Amino acid sequence: MRWSGQRLSAENVEALPGLARLNNLVRSVQTPEFAGVTFHEVLAKSALNKVPGGGGALPFSWTINPYRGCQHACTYCFARPTHEYLDLDAGRDFDSQIIVKTNVAEVLERELARPSWQHHPVALGTNTDPYQRAEGRYRLIPGIIAALAASGTPLSILTKGTLLRRDLPLLAEARGHVPVDLALSIAIFDPDLQRSVEPGTATAAARLQTVRAVREAGFDCAVLLMPVLPFLTDTREHLDRAFRMLAEAGATSVAYSALHLKPGVKEWYLAWIERAHPEHLERTRALYAGGVYAPKEYRRWLAERIRPFMRQYGFERTRLAPGTGVPASSAHPEAAHRGSRLLATELSPRAAAALQPSLF
Numbered sequence: 001m002r003w004s005g006q007r008l009s010a011e012n013v014e015a016l017p018g019l020a021r022l023n024n025l026v027r028s029v030q031t032p033e034f035a036g037v038t039f040h041e042v043l044a045k046s047a048l049n050k051v052p053g054g055g056g057a058l059p060f061s062w063t064i065n066p067y068r069g070c071q072h073a074c075t076y077c078f079a080r081p082t083h084e085y086l087d088l089d090a091g092r093d094f095d096s097q098i099i100v101k102t103n104v105a106e107v108l109e110r111e112l113a114r115p116s117w118q119h120h121p122v123a124l125g126t127n128t129d130p131y132q133r134a135e136g137r138y139r140l141i142p143g144i145i146a147a148l149a150a151s152g153t154p155l156s157i158l159t160k161g162t163l164l165r166r167d168l169p170l171l172a173e174a175r176g177h178v179p180v181d182l183a184l185s186i187a188i189f190d191p192d193l194q195r196s197v198e199p200g201t202a203t204a205a206a207r208l209q210t211v212r213a214v215r216e217a218g219f220d221c222a223v224l225l226m227p228v229l230p231f232l233t234d235t236r237e238h239l240d241r242a243f244r245m246l247a248e249a250g251a252t253s254v255a256y257s258a259l260h261l262k263p264g265v266k267e268w269y270l271a272w273i274e275r276a277h278p279e280h281l282e283r284t285r286a287l288y289a290g291g292v293y294a295p296k297e298y299r300r301w302l303a304e305r306i307r308p309f310m311r312q313y314g315f316e317r318t319r320l321a322p323g324t325g326v327p328a329s330s331a332h333p334e335a336a337h338r339g340s341r342l343l344a345t346e347l348s349p350r351a352a353a354a355l356q357p358s359l360f
Contacts, residue, residue, distance in 0.1 A: 025040060025042050067101070069095070080268060098134055123155075146174070150177070150340075150351045161202065164214070170342045187224075187225055197229070247314060266292075
């Protein structure tokens with residue numbers, strides 16, 4: 001959906017220089033429904049992103065990012081520095097200046113139709129969240145799901161957004177054609193802490209309800225307990241609560257890792273720590289003084305602390321699956337074809353024809 005009558009002039013004195021240089025910027029939009037947020041609608045030249053080193057240092061090789069910037073406003077988000085390529089800052093601009101690739105599904109259809117496409121698994125949610133609040137308006141993900149399924153391309157989705165539930169019927173149809181892996185990111189089970197550190201996200205309770213809905217739809221549902229925040233969510237009390245609630249919700253696997261802080265993210269996170277939890281500021285600075293990742297000693301300590309909870313609640317330590325970036329589920333194509341009615345409505349006639357059974 002677009003908002004008419006909301007265009008902001010590119011010659012406005014407040015125009016953002018990096019965006020003004022984009023030759024694919026259609027318009028910038030504000031609306032009272034999203035106070036303080038500007039959406040910059042662009043026409044994407046490509047949809048599929050080849051990840052350098054994918055399948056090696058990174059667990060996924062191909063991604064789709066329909067949005068840049070994220071309304072979830074997670075203080076620790078590793079993707080914040082990507083906004084700096086557009087002369088936007090990694091702090092507040094990342095939360096409030098959202099790039100929307102309005103034609104991403106159409107471009108994706110064309111790319112997937114190329115003879116050179118080898119149907120590698122494609123991951124959504126590896127950078128910014130595909131189900132942030134803007135998706136309720138722009139509705140880009142259904143077309144992406146349908147295009148991937150119609151082309152025979154496996155897909156995975158990782159999200160903190162409860163809007164995933166909207167697309168479960170569509171994903172159930174997609175599962176009749178390709179492997180589909182779904183995962184929720186739920187890192188913080190203290191409501192006050194969650195509202196402070198990731199203020200734009202749904203509550204942990206709402207995300208646990210989404211885990212239940214995913215399971216009721218017949219999917220496995222991985223949960224990424226990431227990141228574990230040193231001195232805040234690494235206590236036995238918090239971890240016990242987390243694993244108990246995940247087990248009760250029916251999560252089928254759990255992956256975890258400690259917080260890592262890239263340049264740009266580190267400054268933003270430490271500023272939040274200083275405001276919200278100054279008692280942990282110096283210890284946090286010291287822990288990350290040596291680089292992006294927590295020291296090996298801390299990571300070993302965290303693994304030892306978590307291991308008993310994994311055993312107690314029936315979870316095995318899961319690794320991220322090559323090609324998707326989430327723990328692999330058993331949601332592979334079903335023998336019984338579920339039909340393609342919902343998928344076909346999201347596709348161009350040419351792409352929809354690919355879903356029809358052939359006589360030959």
